[in-house]
Amino acid sequence: MHDSPSSDAAFTTIRQALAGEHAVGDRLEIRGWVRTRRDSKAGFSFLSIYDGSCFDAIQAVAPGELPNYQDAVLKITTGCSVIVRGTLAESPGKGQSFEIQADEVEVVGWVDDPETYPMAAKRHTMEHLRQHAHLRPRTNIIGAVTRVRHTLAQAVHRFYHQNGFYWINTPIITGNDAEGAGEMFRVSTLDLANLPRTADGAVDFEQDFFGKETHLTVSGQLNVECYCLALSKVYTFGPTFRAENSNTSRHLAEFWMIEPEIAFADLVATADLAEDFLKYIFKAVLDERPDDMAFFAKWVDKGCIDRLEKFVESSFERMEYRDAIKILEGASKKAKFEFPVHFGADLQSEHERYLCEQHVGRPVVLMNYPKDIKAFYMRLNDDDETVAAMDVLAPGIGEIIGGSQREERLEVLDQRLATMDLPAEDYGWYRDLRRYGTVPHAGFGLGFERTIIYATGIDNIREAIPFPRVPRNADF
């Protein structure tokens, strides 16, 4: 980036200035937003300024001799944008090693009506921040989440690239009738007030933009399998959409998902991949964002750093669904489950929590679920009773990963479609993958925002994405 031509001071980010990348005595220019102004008894002011380049703000000391001190500096409030030029100095005060001795303070943008500025320099409730989603990135916590999210995303791509995976951009608009993962949002250009009808009165989607019904994708998996059976190791990383009326701290209507898919691989291989992958991206957060993680450990979740360090060092607990049921049956009296446990039942939140929080105390990989509670594409095991599915359960969150080995045998896939009452003709191209050079393959889906929750300890998924979409709310 080019320095400002208007000044002899070198433009620097606050991260660079605080990291000692400039010498004491250098004349620097910093650009950012004011978090607080404190006036000294001696007739000068301290400005705490952040620019997002790191967690910490830098302190600028504005002397009373500045020509605009009375008219401008003393009128600065939280949220004003400023350009400060001055000399980098060692700070005599506590809380920072360096500060800027300002010789110029330029207010670029004032705060209109400071009393009602929603992001005052104080603790706010998360509900309040959500109602001002356009301003909340100015807070410490959302700034920190944003940097961690970026670091995780970069680490995702780096991990897969370094391991020979190709990033496949699967479509966001899908014409698949059944991706098999929940309610879908309709995509249409038809005039809702004047819908075209067929002879029998149904909506005539042949007149719609794509000439058929289309929706927003709920998963890139079926599409990415096509590329897996040609490029061997692939992944998707992009937005997905669920029109479920879910009102919880773990669900979004629009969220990002990472879905790797590997050829010539079985369930164990995908569980191994999930473990290596999660360890890699969490280690990246520990290595690259210690400042933000220290903030989360201090104000949000005391154990979050410790938890990630243990996660990176220890191995996942692997457990058969069958064995999990036995453990839960044995614990059901003491744990007082609301819902009964038996083979064939899907596990409730309380059961998943017991397994990973009480019984094991760290993430658990559950494998080989009963076929009746899992999707059609999961590979039937030899016992004819279970499928090669796995879930990774994380303490405090529940299911963070869902994956499986895919059914690669056409006749078994067709049987599964038939038993589940799914019309084979809707899966033409998906069945073709089994007709032309099929191979065993497997993959999983990781909810990106749930990963962010786990890393930071924030307790609501609506803080893990810049502009959360949930039922009845698509503001901003």
Add this chain to the structure above:
RNA sequence: UCCUCGGUAGCUCAAUGGUAGAGCAAUCGGCUGUUAACCGAUGGGUUGGGGGUUCAAGUCCCUCCCGAGGAGCCA
């Protein structure tokens, strides 16, 4: 969709059916380097909307809206 809790000053919260308050923020003033600075003063309200009970409603009842937590669904 279901269950529970909530909506009072810009923010966070008080207020037995009986005169709507505090802290922070803001504004003004004071104070010899402050760290969410400190001290003093000032301004700030259709108590989410509508209806009802009552001499009297922030408070009780009905209804709608909005928010949070949990469940289900899942990532």
